[in-house]
Amino acid sequence: MTTMPGLRELNSRFPYKVELHVHLDGSARLTTILETARRRKLLLPGDNLEDLKKSICVYHAKSLYKVLEAFTLFMPVIAGDGECISRIAYEFCEDCANHGIRYVEARYSPHLLSNNEEKPEYATEHGDLTPREVVQIVNDAFERGSKDYGIIVKSILCCMRHRPDWSDEVVALASDFRSASVVAIDIAGGFTKENIEGIPEGHKEAFKKAKDLRIRITAHAGVDGPAASVKEALDDLYAERIGHGYHCLDDPDIYSEVKKKQIHLETCPVSSIRCGSVLEDIKQHPLLKFAADGINFSINSDDPLVFDSTLVDDYSLALEAGLTDRQIISGIFNAARSSFANEAEKQKMLKDLEEVYGPGF
Ligand SMILES: [Zn+2]
Numbered sequence: 001m002t003t004m005p006g007l008r009e010l011n012s013r014f015p016y017k018v019e020l021h022v023h024l025d026g027s028a029r030l031t032t033i034l035e036t037a038r039r040r041k042l043l044l045p046g047d048n049l050e051d052l053k054k055s056i057c058v059y060h061a062k063s064l065y066k067v068l069e070a071f072t073l074f075m076p077v078i079a080g081d082g083e084c085i086s087r088i089a090y091e092f093c094e095d096c097a098n099h100g101i102r103y104v105e106a107r108y109s110p111h112l113l114s115n116n117e118e119k120p121e122y123a124t125e126h127g128d129l130t131p132r133e134v135v136q137i138v139n140d141a142f143e144r145g146s147k148d149y150g151i152i153v154k155s156i157l158c159c160m161r162h163r164p165d166w167s168d169e170v171v172a173l174a175s176d177f178r179s180a181s182v183v184a185i186d187i188a189g190g191f192t193k194e195n196i197e198g199i200p201e202g203h204k205e206a207f208k209k210a211k212d213l214r215i216r217i218t219a220h221a222g223v224d225g226p227a228a229s230v231k232e233a234l235d236d237l238y239a240e241r242i243g244h245g246y247h248c249l250d251d252p253d254i255y256s257e258v259k260k261k262q263i264h265l266e267t268c269p270v271s272s273i274r275c276g277s278v279l280e281d282i283k284q285h286p287l288l289k290f291a292a293d294g295i296n297f298s299i300n301s302d303d304p305l306v307f308d309s310t311l312v313d314d315y316s317l318a319l320e321a322g323l324t325d326r327q328i329i330s331g332i333f334n335a336a337r338s339s340f341a342n343e344a345e346k347q348k349m350l351k352d353l354e355e356v357y358g359p360g361f
Helices: 007-013 030-040 049-056 064-078 082-098 131-149 164-176 201-212 227-236 246-250 252-260 269-274 286-292 311-321 325-338 343-357
Strands: 017-023 101-108 152-160 182-188 216-221 241-244 264-267 297-299
Touching (some): 017 297, 030 049, 030 064, 082 101, 101 131, 152 164, 152 201, 164 201, 182 201, 201 216, 227 241, 246 252, 264 286, 269 311, 297 325
Parallel strands (some): 216 241
């Protein structure tokens, strides 16, 4: 049996990383959540780090709903609290720098992090922030963090699958803040009985508007949804990249379209297993086929807080699945090329990557 390399060794083997799919709220530090709860006098399922970890972190293969449920445990503490959101965004930059992530696109829902009256009732009596104020706070913290830690941090604003009525405002915010850190929009959240049939019109109209405004687009699809959800994201939401996308493999036509058009798949190995999106047997992971078939993929962490992981845990799992170092490095180059960075940033990133890993990727 071969022993998997330690995380420290992996960090030095892959010193320059690019990450395109990570949720800001799913990356908060447990200490920050705990301290904020104490300050705001809010209850958490545990009043020390160990208990909190046990309640929030998802370690075994479960389901997307289990993972989304974990968010409901700590989101009430974060939502609507500017001080906490700013701290999470700034600490996110520090954590990325510590893990060798030199360019990152972090995503979040301005609505879920705000405290508008449409919010789930748990947060209505705490804090007082609009979605616009949330974006401003995150942008400011990212700007400070990028500068202090010498990395590039962009943000992607998420529409939520179950709330098509929020999407118009998400598009407006992405348009208004595009000169700051905001580079794109996304659609996130689980499928419900109501929306499994297809994407609601409200989202379609908003994404059309985004396309017309030349806002870049990525979309969660093919995670727990079928291959058709990937097709739908490409055709109806104009997605240039797909978050996860594993189930495009279930339909040969859709898979060959993804391959032919070199649609970028933002894979998240640890998340895919813990969310029950793919089979638990890592040797059968879709990533293996993606890499072998020359699919444009990257490796990402999704929700390091919830999975108690870091990006190298995902690299480690990819290696366990059978990917080579070279294929992982290709994934990093793919991420740089398919990022929503501006052209100058992209060229600089690719030049830096060549210096670190050599040419030919
Ligand atoms: Zn995600």
